[in-house]
Amino acid sequence: MQLIQHQDSLRYIRLHAEDNVAVVVNDGGVAAGAQFADGLVTVEAVPQSHKVALTDIGEGQAIRRYGQVIGYALQPIARGSWVRETQLRMPSAPPLDSLPRCDAVPAPLAPLEGYSFEGYRNADGTVGTRNILGITTTVQCVTGVLEHAVKRIRAELLPKYPNVDDVVALTHSYGCGVAINARDAYIPIRTVRNLARNPNLGGEALVIGLGCEKLQAEQVMHADDPSVDLREPWLYRLQDASTGFGEMIEQIMALAEDRLRKLDQRRRVTCPASDLVLGMQCGGSDAFSGITANPALGFAADLLVRAGATVMFSENTEVRDAIYMLTSRAETPEVADALIREMDWYDRYLQRGEADRSANTTPGNKKGGLSNIVEKALGSIVKSGSSAINGVIGPGERFTRKGLLFCATPASDFVCGTLQLAAGMNLHVFTTGRGTPYGLAMAPVVKVSTRTELAERWPDLIDIDAGRVATGRATLEELGWELFHYYLDVASGRKQTWAERHRLHNDIVLFNPAPIT
Known part of the structure; x- marks a missing residue:
């Protein structure tokens, strides 16, 4: 990464020697006629996080960022110009039938030993980072009743059980x-079922149903499942009530208090870092996402994989x-085939809805300098670090092995x-360039800003400022280690994220590609 900068100077970042565009760093952008330290002069104003042409680019010529083609010029673009979304023709998606497979599998990194956190050990061997009573539902009809009950449980029961962090309604x-x-x-x-099995619920989730719904409680809880405790009453159907x-x-x-008594007996114990299950996601992304925050997550992901932990990255679109860069890193042909299978399934899912992956990029993404989904994807995958994909x-589905895993999901944050x-995540990290108050009730969410300006503007929403990388105040390695230690502190309950402190929780939103009758 080439950073043209000094104190109060005009600054841009060029990520690869083959790139013919760079991203403007300065708050507020740069004006027309501005001269960078290497002699580049802008021919028009260029906003912060947007691309400036480093060379003259002819019509039809490839525009490169990350060393990869992000588009083709629809018109000549002069050196020093602002490279706009409307000036690019987006490349076609890589064909899935000719992808490289396992041709660049990274060698295993040296094990990282001696790191631990304080967590809640579960009967099935998983570990929670929080001690939460979860109450799941079989149908939307019961949501109002359950939410009323949860308010009373928090007010009347939870104070009696100080070792329980919260009670959460898993409504959908x-x-x-x-x-x-x-x-x-x-x-x-299977999503509803596996939500109730999340490690942070300690195997003590309850089920509230109506009685006549299509999704019956026995499909949510299975009698032979070691991850949930069904030895005591775990189900209540509202239609069984006789007095309203x-x-x-x-x-x-009453059911909740029985479970709260059990959860209150649990205590944190020292667990190896290998018991951490981290989910990574980005939202409200901008052109800095692939420069600062996401690469730092990738460095920290490598550290966690070296420590034996489970790290998930996601978002099909x-x-x-950039799928060709992932299939090359697949540990085995079976993993490469699984990546291709999920991409193919999602391509066909979008086609059924008469859409394609270009529908992903939001107005905020574009305002933040991301011209199209190709550029966005190249910045997104760097969260995965440099390890083999396992x-x-x-x-x-729920994860069944450790290491670096691709969790096939839509890109919708929720x-x-x-x-x-x-899938079993017990800790979440979320990067953002434009800003979002996103949070989850079932797991702590570490929020990382791509820009210092956002961290300074939202000091009580952003946990970690990755914008320091763009201004030279921190290296990716330093920030990666900072994130690694921060994860362990949050997992141990030694630190609370801002989303936890403010109780900022987005709704559970199921992915349902099946018809509604």
């Missing part, structure tokens, strides 16, 4: 009025255009977070 919009036997219905069904709403609330509270988790929770 699925369960009835749906084609429960449709081809793709397995995705929301008041009885419903009292029954739910935000890896699709496995693939389908949407709604759906991706939900599916990573279902």
Whole structure:
């Protein structure tokens, strides 16, 4: 990465020697006629995080960033010009039938030993970073009753059990009025089931149903599942109440108190860093995402993999255009095939909706300097670091091995977070350039800003400022180690993220590609 900068200077970042564009660093951008230290002069004003042409680019010529083609010029672009989205023709997506497979598998990095955190050990061997009572639902119809009960549980019961962090309603919009036997219905069904098995719920989740819905409680909890405790009452159906709403609330509270007593007996114990399950995601991305925050996550991801932990990266549409770089890193042909299979499934899913991956890029992404989904994907995948990709988790599935895993999810922040929770994530990290108050109720969310300006403007929402990399105040290595230690501190409960302190929780949003009846 080439950074043209000194104190109060005009600055740009060029990521690769073959790049013919660079990203402007300065807050507020640069004016027309501005001269950089290497002699480049702008011919027009260029906003912060947007691209400036480093050479004259002819019509039809490739525009390169990250050393990769992000588009083709629709018109001549003069050196020093602002390179706009409207001046680029987006390349076609890489064909899936000719991808490289396992031809650049990284050698295993040296083990990283001696790191640990304080977590809650579960009966199935997983570890929670928080001690939460989860109450899941089988159908949207019961949501209002459960939310009323949860308010009372928090106010009346939770203070009696100080070792329990929270009580969370796992409500969703699925369960009835749906084609429960449709081809793709397995995705929301297994997601609901695996959410109740999340390590942060300690195997003590309850189920609240209505009674007549299509999704029955036995599909959410399986009797032979070691990750949940079904030895005591775990289910309540509202239609069983004989005296109305008041009885419903009292029954739910009674079940909850039984579980709270058990959860309150749990204590944190020292666990190796290998018990951490980190989910990574980006949202409100900008052109700095692939320069500062995401590469720092990638460095920290390598550290966690070296320590034996599980690290998940996601977002199908935000890896699709860079999939050739991932299949090359697949540990085995089976992993490469699984990556291709998930990309193919999602291509066909989008086609059914008469859309394609270009629909992903948002107005905020473009305002933040991302011209198209190709550029966005190249900046997104750097979260995965440099380790071999060890496995693939389908949407709604739970992880079954450690290492670096691709968790196949849509790019929607809320759906991706939900599916990573279902996969077994016990800690979440979220990078943002434009800013978002995103949070999850079931796991701590570490928020990392791509720009210092955002961190300074939102000091009580952003946990880590990665913009220091762009201004030379920190290296990616330094920031990666900072994140690694911060993860362990948050996982141990020694630190709380801002989202936790403010109780900022987005809804659980299931991915349901099946029909609604």
